[in-house]
Amino acid sequence: MWGWDHMNGYGGWGFGWIFMILFWVLIIVAILAVVRWLSGGVAGGSGDKSALRILEERYARGEIGEDEFRRKKKDLSS
Structure with a gap:
Protein backbone atom coordinates (compact mmCIF):
# COMPACT_ATOMS: atom_id res chain seq x y z
CA MET A 1 0.00 0.00 0.00
CA TRP A 2 2.65 2.56 0.95
CA GLY A 3 5.59 1.40 -1.16
CA TRP A 4 9.07 2.86 -1.45
CA ASP A 5 7.98 6.34 -2.55
CA HIS A 6 6.12 7.17 0.64
CA MET A 7 7.88 10.12 2.37
CA ASN A 8 11.11 9.90 0.34
CA GLY A 9 11.39 6.17 0.90
CA TYR A 10 12.86 6.55 4.38
CA GLY A 11 9.76 6.81 6.53
CA GLY A 12 10.11 10.59 6.66
CA TRP A 13 13.80 10.63 7.60
CA GLY A 14 15.11 12.27 4.44
CA PHE A 15 17.49 15.21 4.54
CA GLY A 16 15.03 17.50 6.33
CA TRP A 17 16.62 16.83 9.73
CA ILE A 18 19.97 18.16 8.45
CA PHE A 19 18.35 21.45 7.48
CA MET A 20 16.60 21.64 10.85
CA ILE A 21 19.90 21.19 12.69
CA LEU A 22 21.57 23.81 10.47
CA PHE A 23 18.70 26.19 11.14
CA TRP A 24 19.07 25.89 14.93
CA VAL A 25 22.86 26.14 14.76
CA LEU A 26 22.53 29.38 12.79
CA ILE A 27 20.01 30.73 15.29
CA ILE A 28 22.34 29.94 18.23
CA VAL A 29 25.37 31.45 16.47
CA ALA A 30 23.38 34.60 15.70
CA ILE A 31 22.29 34.93 19.34
CA LEU A 32 25.87 34.46 20.55
CA ILE A 64 61.73 51.32 26.90
CA GLY A 65 64.59 50.53 29.23
CA GLU A 66 64.58 48.47 32.41
CA ASP A 67 64.44 51.48 34.73
CA GLU A 68 61.48 52.99 32.93
CA PHE A 69 59.77 49.58 32.82
CA ARG A 70 60.14 49.08 36.59
CA ARG A 71 59.01 52.64 37.34
CA LYS A 72 55.89 52.36 35.18
CA LYS A 73 55.12 48.86 36.47
CA LYS A 74 55.26 50.21 40.02
CA ASP A 75 52.93 53.07 39.05
CA LEU A 76 50.44 50.64 37.55
CA SER A 77 50.42 48.37 40.61
CA SER A 78 49.68 51.20 43.04
Whole structure:
Protein backbone atom coordinates (compact mmCIF):
# COMPACT_ATOMS: atom_id res chain seq x y z
CA MET A 1 0.00 0.00 0.00
CA TRP A 2 2.65 2.56 0.95
CA GLY A 3 5.59 1.40 -1.16
CA TRP A 4 9.07 2.86 -1.45
CA ASP A 5 7.98 6.34 -2.55
CA HIS A 6 6.12 7.17 0.64
CA MET A 7 7.88 10.12 2.37
CA ASN A 8 11.11 9.90 0.34
CA GLY A 9 11.39 6.17 0.90
CA TYR A 10 12.86 6.55 4.38
CA GLY A 11 9.76 6.81 6.53
CA GLY A 12 10.11 10.59 6.66
CA TRP A 13 13.80 10.63 7.60
CA GLY A 14 15.11 12.27 4.44
CA PHE A 15 17.49 15.21 4.54
CA GLY A 16 15.03 17.50 6.33
CA TRP A 17 16.62 16.83 9.73
CA ILE A 18 19.97 18.16 8.45
CA PHE A 19 18.35 21.45 7.48
CA MET A 20 16.60 21.64 10.85
CA ILE A 21 19.90 21.19 12.69
CA LEU A 22 21.57 23.81 10.47
CA PHE A 23 18.70 26.19 11.14
CA TRP A 24 19.07 25.89 14.93
CA VAL A 25 22.86 26.14 14.76
CA LEU A 26 22.53 29.38 12.79
CA ILE A 27 20.01 30.73 15.29
CA ILE A 28 22.34 29.94 18.23
CA VAL A 29 25.37 31.45 16.47
CA ALA A 30 23.38 34.60 15.70
CA ILE A 31 22.29 34.93 19.34
CA LEU A 32 25.87 34.46 20.55
CA ALA A 33 27.14 37.05 18.06
CA VAL A 34 24.57 39.59 19.27
CA VAL A 35 25.42 38.94 22.92
CA ARG A 36 29.13 39.28 22.18
CA TRP A 37 28.56 42.49 20.24
CA LEU A 38 26.43 43.97 23.05
CA SER A 39 29.01 43.04 25.69
CA GLY A 40 31.77 45.06 24.06
CA GLY A 41 33.19 43.17 21.12
CA VAL A 42 35.56 40.34 20.58
CA ALA A 43 37.82 39.41 23.48
CA GLY A 44 41.51 39.32 22.72
CA GLY A 45 41.42 42.26 20.35
CA SER A 46 43.90 45.10 20.53
CA GLY A 47 41.44 47.18 22.58
CA ASP A 48 41.28 44.48 25.25
CA LYS A 49 44.93 44.57 26.35
CA SER A 50 45.72 45.61 29.88
CA ALA A 51 48.15 48.43 30.52
CA LEU A 52 50.62 46.02 32.11
CA ARG A 53 50.52 43.76 29.05
CA ILE A 54 51.26 46.72 26.75
CA LEU A 55 54.09 47.81 29.03
CA GLU A 56 55.60 44.31 28.96
CA GLU A 57 55.38 44.22 25.17
CA ARG A 58 57.11 47.60 24.86
CA TYR A 59 59.89 46.42 27.16
CA ALA A 60 60.26 43.18 25.21
CA ARG A 61 60.58 45.11 21.93
CA GLY A 62 63.24 47.37 23.48
CA GLU A 63 61.16 50.53 23.22
CA ILE A 64 61.73 51.32 26.90
CA GLY A 65 64.59 50.53 29.23
CA GLU A 66 64.58 48.47 32.41
CA ASP A 67 64.44 51.48 34.73
CA GLU A 68 61.48 52.99 32.93
CA PHE A 69 59.77 49.58 32.82
CA ARG A 70 60.14 49.08 36.59
CA ARG A 71 59.01 52.64 37.34
CA LYS A 72 55.89 52.36 35.18
CA LYS A 73 55.12 48.86 36.47
CA LYS A 74 55.26 50.21 40.02
CA ASP A 75 52.93 53.07 39.05
CA LEU A 76 50.44 50.64 37.55
CA SER A 77 50.42 48.37 40.61
CA SER A 78 49.68 51.20 43.04
